[in-house]
Amino acid sequence: MIFNNISEAEKDPILGLTEEFKNDLNSKKVNLSVGVYKDDKGNTPTLPSVTEAEKEILNQNISKTYKPIDGDKEFTEKSIQLVAGEDLFSEINNTSFGLNTPGGTGALRLASDFLFQFSSKSKVWISNPSWPNHKPIFEASGFKVDIYPYFNSESNSIDFESLTSTIKKIPKGDVLVMHGCCHNPTGEDLKAEHWDEVSDIAKSNNLLVICDFAYQGLADGLDDDANGVRKMIRNLDNLIICTSYSKNFGLYSERVGCLIYNSKNESNCAPVLSHMKKTARSNYSNPPAHGSEIVKFILSNNSLRDRWKEDLNNMRDRIKNMRKLLVKELKNKGCSKDFSFIERQKGMFSYTGLSKDQVNALKKNNSIYIVNSGRINIAGLTTANVEYVANAINDVI
Template sequence: MLSNLKPQDPDKILMLMEEFKADTRQGKVDLGVGVYKDPQGVTPVMRAVKAAEKRIWEEQTTKAYTSLAGTPEYRDAMARMVLADVPQDRLASVATVGGTGAIRQGLELARMANPDLTVHVSDPTWPNHLSIMRFMDLPFVQYRYFDSDTRGVDFEGLKDDIAKAKRDDIVLLHGCCHNPTGANLTLDQWHEVIEILDRTGAVPMIDLAYQGFGDGLDADAEATRLVARSLPQVLIAASCSKNFGIYRERTGILMTLTGDGGARDMAQGAMAFLNRQTYSFPPDHGARIVSTILSDEALRNDWKDELEEVRNTMLGLRDQLASELRELSGSDRFDFIARHRGMFSRLGATPEQVQKVKDESAVYMVGDSRLNIAGLNRDTVPVLARAIIDAGI
C-alpha cells in the first residue's frame, strides 16, 4: 500500500532553511523563515511566558482533557484581545492547533455550510493557504493584491476581483502585516471592502497571525473589529505564535460571528465536531500560558511592553534599511520598506536577482523576494542593502 504513495512537492521555505544550514560561508544571513529573531539571532522566550509557565507548573494539579472547544478562559481572553468591545452574543469559538489549524478548521466549517464554496485569496498570499486548499480539493481563485511597481496594494484590482465573489463564498483577508508583502490596506480601504462584501453576500475570513507586530496590539486589530461590527457573518483565524513567541506550542483560535444566537449555537457545535474529528481535544499548554498572561494585570503589562520592544525593533530595522538603500541608490524607490508593516516585505525582485543575492552575498530570502525583516540586525542591514544594489534590484 505505502509503495503507492507519490512524492510530495517539497516546501520551498523549508528547503531554503536546509540550504542555509549547509552554507559554510561566514556572515551568511537568513531572511527566509518567518520567525522573529532578536538582535543576537535568537528567538527568545518572552519574560511573561516564562513567568506564566512557572505559575502553571506550580499550581496545575491535572493534565486531564479540557473540552473539545478548549478552555473558556482562553477563548474569552482571546476574544477580548482580538475583538475588544465587539458584542460577543454572536460569537462562537474553538481552540486550534496553531493559526494554521484555525485556517484549516475554518475552511472545513465553510465547506460544511456551503458545499459549493469557492475561496477568494490574495495574490500573493502565505503559500500554505494555497497548499491547504489544494490538499482539500477546495476551489479557489486569487484576487489582485500586490502592485510590483509601487510595492503597495493594487486596490482597484482587488475591488474588481472580490466583487466577483458569490454569496456565501469565502474572501480570505489578512487582518494586518500582510504575508508575504508587508503591504496593508488602509482603514478607508477596509470600509470599501466591507461595502463590497455586504453587497455580494460573500463571507470574510480574516487571518490574524501578527497582531501586535505592525502598528500596535489594538491598531493591528482595528480592521478585524471593523469587519466584525459591520457584517453579519465573519470567520477569524488568530495565532499566538508570533505575538507571544510560543511557536512550538501551536496555539491558535477559530472565531465565528453570526447573525443570531441560533446560528451561533449551530456554529459552536459544528466547530467542536470538527475538532473531535481532527484531533479530538485541542492542546492546552500554550492556551493556558496565554490565558494566564492576559488574565493577570502585571503579566499582561509586561508582555505588552516586550511586544512593543519587538515591534519597535522591526520598525527601526525597516527605517535603517530604507535609509541605507536611499543613500546607495540615490533615490527613494525603496522607501516602501519603511511603510510596510510586520515581519515581511516583498522587494519585487526577479528570482534571478534573488539567486544572485544568495550566491554573491550569502543572503537568503524566499524566491519571490520576500524577506524577513526580523532576521536582520543593525550590522547585517548594510550587507543586505549593498547586496540588493549589486544585484540590480
C-alpha cells in the first residue's frame, strides 16, 4: 500500500510555530508569527459590524441550499465595486466578473489551475520575498515559479531598479504576481509612480498580472490602498485580482474571497467565466455561503457599511500606533540597530531584518515566536507586551 511509504511532510512554517506557541507554558509568551489581527488585549474579536449583520441574517432565515458555482451575484458585484470604486466600477461593469471563492487562497488556486490549463509553459513570477504560500499554490497547479527582486535588506526599502530591470526581461505570456497593498512580508508598498511603471512594463511585455489583494483598508484606507490595483484595471488588457475578507472583515474561519477578472475585450468574459466555473466545480464545487452573506449584507447597508469602516479604521490606527510604540521602545533601550523603518511600513507585517539565529534566540530565551525570515505581525503587539518585545529584541541585536 502506498500509505506505508509516506513520510511526514514539512510543517507549515507559520502554523507550525502556532502549535509550539500553544504548548509553551511561559506566561509572557508572545506570538508574532501568525497573520491575524489582535486587539490590545491580544484577542481576535468579531467586528461589531459583523456581529450586527449576523443577527440580521439569522432573523431572515436564509436557506442553506447550495450557492451557484461562482457564488452570489450581488456579493461578487459588491466585491468588484469595493476594489474598483464607484466611478471605475461603472466603466468596467460589462468587462469584468467575479467568483466567490474559499478565501484569498482559494482565489489564487482557482486562478492558477485555470491558467495552467491554457498556458502550462508559462512561468509564474513572485516577489522576493513573498507570502510563503504563493510558491506552493502555483507549483501545485504545475507551474514553475521564479522570483523577481523586491526588497533591499540593507536599506530596508524596495529595490525598484532591480525589480523593473528584472520584469522587463520576463518572457511574454508569463504570469506576474503583485501584492495590491500591505506587502507580505515586508510591509513596503509601491508608490503611485511605481505602479504606473510596472503596469506599463506588464502591458508592453504582454505579462498576465495576478494581483493578490488581501489587505484592502489596512494600510491607508479603502480607496488609497486600491490606487495601484485601479491603475492596473485601467491600463492592462487583462487582469486577475484575488481578494480576501479574512483581514479587513475579520472573517478568517469563514473563508471568504473573490476572484475578479477584468478585460478590455468584453467578449473574453463569457468563455473565461465558463472555464473558471468548470475548474471550480472540480475543485470545491461551490463556495461557502455564510461569510459572503455577511459581506454582502454589510456592503449593501449604508449604516452597517459606515460602522464597518469605523471598525476598519480602528484596526488600522491600532496597527500604526503599535509600529510607533515599538520603534519608540527600541530607541529608548538604546538599540544599536535603527528600526525607524518599521514606522514607515504598511499593514500588519514588518520585515525586521532579524536573522534566523536571533529569531531562535527570541523563542528560546523569551518565548517570542517569529517566523525565520524575521517577519513580525505588528498586530500581535499590545501596549502590555511591546516593551517586553523591545527589550528582548535589543538583547539579541
